[in-house]
Amino acid sequence: MAALTEKRRPTEVRVWDPFVRIAHWLLAAAFLVSYLTEGKPQWLHVWSGYLVAAIVVLRIVWGLVGPRHARFADFVPSPRAALRYLADLVRLRAPRHLGHSPAGGAMIVALILSLSITAGTGIALLAIRENQGPLAPWLGGQVVAAAPTPSKPGERVPKPGRMVKEVHELFSNLTLLLVGFHVLGVAVASFAHRENLVRAMITGRKRAPDPSARQAAAE
Ligand code: HEM
Ligand code: HEM
Numbered sequence: 697m698a699a700l701t702e703k704r705r706p707t708e709v710r711v712w713d714p715f716v717r718i719a720h721w722l723l724a725a726a727f728l729v730s731y732l733t734e735g736k737p738q739w740l741h742v743w744s745g746y747l748v749a750a751i752v753v754l755r756i757v758w759g760l761v762g763p764r765h766a767r768f769a770d771f772v773p774s775p776r777a778a779l780r781y782l783a784d785l786v787r788l789r790a791p792r793h794l795g796h797s798p799a800g801g802a803m804i805v806a807l808i809l810s811l812s813i814t815a816g817t818g819i820a821l822l823a824i825r826e827n828q829g830p831l832a833p834w835l836g837g838q839v840v841a842a843a844p845t846p847s848k849p850g851e852r853v854p855k856p857g858r859m860v861k862e863v864h865e866l867f868s869n870l871t872l873l874l875v876g877f878h879v880l881g882v883a884v885a886s887f888a889h890r891e892n893l894v895r896a897m898i899t900g901r902k903r904a905p906d907p908s909a910r911q912a913a914a915e
Contacts, residue, residue: 708901711794715758716766717900723751727811727875730818731868742822742829749815752808765795772805773798785888792889794905800885803878810871817864824857 729744759768773781777798784790785799796804822829827836844853855861886893896902 707904709794709904710900711765711902712897712900713763713766714900715754715762717897719751719755719758720897723748723755723811724875726751727871731872738826742818745815745818748811749819752811752815756808771796771798771801773801775802778802785884788888790885790888792891792905794902797885799881803874803881807871807874807878810867810874814864814867814871817860817867821857821860821864824860825855 726744726747730741730748733741733744735741758766764770778801781790781798785797790797793800819829819831820835823831823835826832846853882893891903
């Protein structure tokens with residue numbers, strides 16, 4: 697009986713290394729804290745934002761030197777491949793991929809770019825407004841010195857770095873939108889391929905490829 701169950705249960709293979717998994721869940725948590733704090737309290741916003749920035753930088757390095765399924769070369773698709781996969785996915789006939797699918801790969805590139813701009817403008821804003829952080833020596837002193845001062849008491853003057861703040865807010869909202877599509881894509885792909893991708897991002901393991909199925913061509 698035990699042997700029978702063993703025979704029926706498909707074997708699993710390791711796909712996501714511990715760095716990818718820990719970085720993913722830390723990034724998700726740090727992004728949500730940054731988004732929800734909206735700049736205040738500043739210490740929490742800034743430190744969760746720095747965590748986002750650090751994970752993004754490390755993930756980029758890992759994408760160049762990490763193991764096979766973590767590498768950009770393994771999953772960054774051509775736009776055509778990503779669109780073809782999406783069109784097949786909505787018809788529930790997309791081939792299964794052991795690593796990231798072409799649409800998943802395109803989403804990762806978009807998330808990394810959008811997160812980099814959000815964190816980068818945040819760091820610039822902190823330098824301009826508070827003369828703090830790693831960009832303070834370049835942006836802090838000059839902009840604060842050039843900031844307009846009220847000519848009469850009580851007059852409201854625009855704070856410096858308004859444009860940077862607009863871009864920071866725009867990209868933090870764009871990232872949230874991408875995250876919404878990312879989670880939707882994970883749900884649809886999990887349904888289409890009858891596998892729990894969230895569990896795979898926790899355990900690192902996925903069902904071994906079935907050599908007789910179409911998926912084999914897509915590994
Ligand atoms: C609770 C919400 C989330 C769930 C359920 C989730 C789930 C997943 C899953 C299952 C994968 C692997 C996809 C695949 O099999 O190809 C993945 C990858 C990824 N997700 Fe999420 N995710 C969530 C939130 C986020 C957030 C908030 C971010 C960033 C702001 C994010 C960024 C990424 C990135 C960058 C990858 C690529 C992982 C890598 O190769 O390093 N995710 N996510
Ligand atoms: C990457 C994740 C981040 C997200 C999602 C995010 C999101 C936001 C949002 C929504 C606001 C409010 C904008 C408004 O009120 O119009 C804000 C403000 C701000 N953020 Fe971020 N941020 C992130 C990272 C950072 C980082 C890394 C820093 C600096 C190290 C930073 C510094 C600031 C500052 C200084 C403000 C302005 C606070 C104020 O003057 O009211 N942010 N951020």
